Amino acid sequence: QKEVEQDPGPLSVPEGAIVSLNCTYSNSAFQYFMWYRQYSRKGPELLMYTYSSGNKEDGRFTAQVDKSSKYISLFIRDSQPSDSATYLCAMGGGGSYIPTFGRGTSLIVHP
Amino acid sequence: GAGVSQSPSNKVTEKGKDVELRCDPISGHTALYWYRQSLGQGLEFLIYFQGNSAPDKSGLPSDRFSAERTGGSVSTLTIQRTQQEDSAVYLCASSPTSDRSEQFFGPGTRLTVL
Numbered sequence: 112q113k114e115v116e117q118d119p120g121p122l123s124v125p126e127g128a129i130v131s132l133n134c135t136y137s138n139s140a141f142q143y144f145m146w147y148r149q150y151s152r153k154g155p156e157l158l159m160y161t162y163s164s165g166n167k168e169d170g171r172f173t174a175q176v177d178k179s180s181k182y183i184s185l186f187i188r189d190s191q192p193s194d195s196a197t198y199l200c201a202m203g204g205g206g207s208y209i210p211t212f213g214r215g216t217s218l219i220v221h222p
Numbered sequence: 223g224a225g226v227s228q229s230p231s232n233k234v235t236e237k238g239k240d241v242e243l244r245c246d247p248i249s250g251h252t253a254l255y256w257y258r259q260s261l262g263q264g265l266e267f268l269i270y271f272q273g274n275s276a277p278d279k280s281g282l283p284s285d286r287f288s289a290e291r292t293g294g295s296v297s298t299l300t301i302q303r304t305q306q307e308d309s310a311v312y313l314c315a316s317s318p319t320s321d322r323s324e325q326f327f328g329p330g331t332r333l334t335v336l
Contacts, residue, residue, distance in 0.1 A: 119262075143324070145324065145325075147327075152332075153329060153330075154226075154313055154327035154328050154329045154330050155265075155313070155327045156327070157324065157325070157326060157327075160324050199264070199265070201325075208253065208270060208272065208278070209255070209267055209270055209278065209281075210325065212264050212265040213264065214263065214264035215264060
């Protein structure tokens with residue numbers, strides 16, 4: 112079992128839909144949780160950073176962490192074609208300075 | 223402010239040649255990471271620098287790979303005697319502190335070994 116599991120997709124949704132992206136993990140020592148967006152032929156861009164369990168909202172994006180279930184989510188409201196990208200989850204802490212990344216989920220928002 | 227920059231953006235080389243990839247981190251960031259991303263694959267950690275401490279080289283795939291960071295700022299990743307399987311996007315990231323994993327990535331260098 113990989114330390115971080117993320118469905119590669121692709122996930123295809125119509126414009127305006129609510130998108131739910133998820134990762135599960137096995138290392139209970141993880142304390143920091145991040146979501147990155149990566150457009151084709153670009154570097155990953157940090158979208159959300161959360162510490163421990165709970166929710167964090169930023170505009171159309173909401174990150175949710177459930178440490179008891181070892182499950183994190185990213186919700187995108189009113190999705191736009193410009194949201195089409197690969198979304199990578201990442202997590203770290205517990206004495207390691209090197210975060211562990213999921214393989215990314217490809218999202219396609221069609222007009 | 224300026225983000226992480228990497229050069230060159232693209233590099234095509236012949237098998238057996240050496241290549242050098244450069245990373246300029248965000249000013250003031252103490253931590254610097256190199257990753258490799260192959261088509262359809264996730265991010266593969268290569269090496270981590272933190273201040274003046276000895277780097278964590280645990281992710282380097284072979285002794286053909288090496289990296290240095292001069293003056294706690296610019297970093298160079300060197301691949302000697304390149305092989306076709308080295309073809310990938312090489313990403314650099316920097317982080318403001320050592321006790322958080324929040325990273326800011328550069329645009330990457332796309333390396334193609336013919």
